[in-house]
Amino acid sequence: MKLNERHLMLLAAVVDAGGVSEGAALLGLTQPAVSRALVMLEARVGEPLFQRGRRPLRPTPLGAQLAAHGRTILAASREASSTVSGFVRGTKGTVRVGGVPFFIDAMISTMIAGFLTLEPDVNVRLSYGNTPEMAKALEGDQIDLAIVPIGLTDATPGFDFTEILPGRNVVACRAGHPLARQRRLQAADLKGFPWVAPLPGSPLLTDLHSILVGMGLPEFDIRFSGGSLMAVLNYMAGSDALTILPFSVVFSQRLENRIASLPFDIPQPQRALGILRRRNAPKNPVAERFAAHIVQSFDELKHLIKRHENAVVWGR
Amino acid sequence: MKLNERHLMLLAAVVDAGGVSEGAALLGLTQPAVSRALVMLEARVGEPLFQRGRRPLRPTPLGAQLAAHGRTILAASREASSTVSGFVRGTKGTVRVGGVPFFIDAMISTMIAGFLTLEPDVNVRLSYGNTPEMAKALEGDQIDLAIVPIGLTDATPGFDFTEILPGRNVVACRAGHPLARQRRLQAADLKGFPWVAPLPGSPLLTDLHSILVGMGLPEFDIRFSGGSLMAVLNYMAGSDALTILPFSVVFSQRLENRIASLPFDIPQPQRALGILRRRNAPKNPVAERFAAHIVQSFDELKHLIKRHENAVVWGR
DNA sequence: TGATCAATATACCATTCTGTTATGAAGCTG
DNA sequence: CAGCTTCATAACAGAATGGTATATTGATCA
Structure with a gap:
């Protein structure tokens, strides 16, 4: 007993409108069109759907039940329409975001919160990974965009890369660390402190190695590695260990007052954090709006950093 | 942006089938029909719904979302079909049952439980009232059937009445009542005990009055009235009060061993409990099945009563 | 890199459905 | 009972749906 879905919708409208x-007016149709559809539905069902010959039109029990199903069809149809218009406006749908763990945890997560507050009908599905995995995920359409660090020189074909923050690493330690008081540090001063290494695969790890070797500290002491940002921060706060972190990550923790960056110059990577997207990915306006929000948030962050640094300089 | 619901269903089937x-096979259609519907839907939406030119056909984010709505429509449509076939078989739907309080509470409620156990997809909506209200409710299509007592002589036009139990009243008291031990009672024996009167409007009330007056007990003492069956039974169990109850109601309480009927003959009403239905009510097979179940349950009850009475006679 | 295979898209046609206007039939109201 | 309102039916135009036949396009493999 296959029923015509349009007929069920008309039935629902007629029952609801009384x-x-x-009901026809409600749907923007003429009365005969609806009337005939009801007759056809009734014929298909083989049972009366209305109490005929009663002026306040009243559905039979079966009619009322079928109307309920018609109502859900009608609702789903309206939802679908709203999904489409929400999609083209970028105010409805899902963004699948990938990113490197430290930046996601330190800053992107907060920015996601800001975005979702602005866009209540949007979902964000987050996943973690380093740049190569993220590129693969973009390729396979598992994510819409990735927030990853990429070398400034290597432009990958088929991908768009929007730079949002130049790479800038600092040596970080806990607030109140013995080295934190000094104004200028030599490589030799860092000797004797253990080091924390980030997740394997992270460019920070190679940065750390090259910097330490370049500093003439070939036999450095790595006691903790592989932790997430929160794990690293917690460990740092409870020890005198040093590590390499992006300055922005240290900056994002300034209100917690748990870690500080040391006044020690290290070579900077030719790398920038940015948004990586596949060039001919299926259009997803929400993803574009999300990317725009991330770019804007980082602009604000950069201004904040600038103001903060000026304040620090004046404060001295 | 009004979308074609059929197209959404086809989309859902295609996405689900991969x-x-x-998808076309799933719906019993040919591939070109479905293909064209998708093209039309895409044109209407104005955005790609599939990643074209990828062999394992993959929907775009928007396509996937619309497919979800299509799935809802498809499910509602199937539900509607099942509602129809369930309706004609009488295995799905709602019975709106009305009835007089004492019988509903004493027996019908248990029978409803039995019916709903047999018919897991059926709903019962119960309402209470005396015969005139129930007739009005039938008239106004608020209920499908009423279980009420009706005088054997008055056949109301426009209604069908199916007798299920002849009227038979007894004088009831608590188990262990001083009068319960005696083999034969005179009207005078009942003097001095207070009486419980049922809900106003109940035929039992007029029965009670006429019986008491006929017994020569004009100044009887009514200390409690208007309670539901449970209220009356609880009150009776805690007092030496007497009341008039249908024998079947007393019988239904036999396992509780709280009330008993007195061996005292009273005039019986020319009345029977039965199922009242409007003659030209909209067809509702569930209601018919329910009525059949009630009739059958009462048949079983009558046999039970007969066996029970024989046992009592033999036991003496 | 072609040749081949499998799946999708398109063309074309018959049929059904949908929607409109015009009009008849039936119930409610005063 | 007349008049009003609402539903049902008739007739027709246009759109849609669904089918067969066929072209096109990726994917696969030698």
């Missing part, structure tokens, strides 16, 4: 004419 | 041909 009359054939009213 | 291909146009498979």
Whole structure:
């Protein structure tokens, strides 16, 4: 007993409106069109759906039940329409975001919160990974965009890269660390402190190695590695260990007052954090709006950093 | 942006089946029909719904979302079909039952439980009232059937009345009542005990009055009235009060061993409990099945009563 | 890199459905 | 009972749906 879905919708409208004419008006149709559809549905069902010959049109029990199903179809149809218009406006849908763990945890997560507050009908699905995995995920359409660090020189074909923050690493330690008081540090001063290494695969790890070797500290002491940002921060706060972190990550923790950056110059990577997207990915306006929000948030962050640094300089 | 619901369903089938041909087969259509519907839907939406030119057909984010709505429509449509076939078989739907309080509470409620156990997809909506209200409710299509007592002589036009139990009243008291031990009672024996009167409007009330007056007990003492069956039974169990109850109601309480009927003959009403239905009510097979179940349950009850009475006679 | 295979898209046609206007039939109201 | 309102039906135009036949396009493999 296959029923015509349009007929069920018309039935729902008629039952809800309390009359054939009213239901037709509700749907922007004429009364005969609806009337005939009801007759056809009734014929298909083989049972009366209305109490015929009663002026306040009243559905039979079966009619009322079928109307309920018609109502859900009608609702789903409206939802679908709203999904489409929400999609083209970028105010409805899902963004699948990938990113490197430290930046996601330190800053992107907060920015996601800001975005979702602005866009209540949007979902964000987050996943973690380093740049190569993220590129693969973009390729396979598992994510819409990735927030990753990329070398400034290597432009990958088929991908768009929007730079949002130049790479800038600092040596970080806990607030109140013995080295934190000094104004200028030599490589030799860092000797004797253990080091924390980030997740394997992270460019920070190679940065750390090259910097330490370049500093003439070939036999450095790595006691903790592989932790997430929160794990690293917690460990740092409870020890005198040193590590390499992006300055922005250290900056994002300034209100917690748990870690500080040391006044020690290290070679900077030719790398920038940015948004990586596949060039001919299926259009997803929400993803574009999300990317725009991330770019804007980082602009604000950069201004904040600038103001903060000026304040620090003046404060001295 | 009004979308075609059929197209949404086809989309859902194609996405779920993982291909146009498979989706078409799923729906019993040919591949070109489905293919064209998708093209039309895409044109209407104005955005791609599939990653074109990828062999394992993959929907775009928007396509996937619309497919979800299509799935809802498809499910509602199937539900509607099942509602129809369930309706004609009488295995799905709602019975709106009305009835007089004492019988509903004493027996019908248990029978409803039995019916709903047999018919897991059926709903029962119960309402209470005396015969005139129930007739009005039938008239106004608020209920499908009423279980009420009706005088054997008055056949109301426009209604069908199916007798299920002849009227038979007894004088009831608590188990262990001083009068319960005696073999034969005179009217005078009942003097001095207070009486419980049922809900106003109940025929039992007029029965009670006429019986008491006929017994020569004009100044009887009514200390409690208007309670539901449970209220009356609880009160009776805690007092030496007497009341008039249908024998079947007393019988239904036999396992509780809280009340008993007195061996005292009273005039019986020319009345029977039965199922009242409007003659030209909209067809509702569930209601018919329910009525049949009630009739059958009462048949079983009558046999039970007969066996029970024989046992009592033999026991003496 | 072609040749081949499998799946999708398109063309074309018959049929059904949908929607409109015009009009008849039936119930409610005063 | 007349008049009003609402629903049902008739007739027709246009759109849609669904089918067969066929072209096109990726994917696969030698």
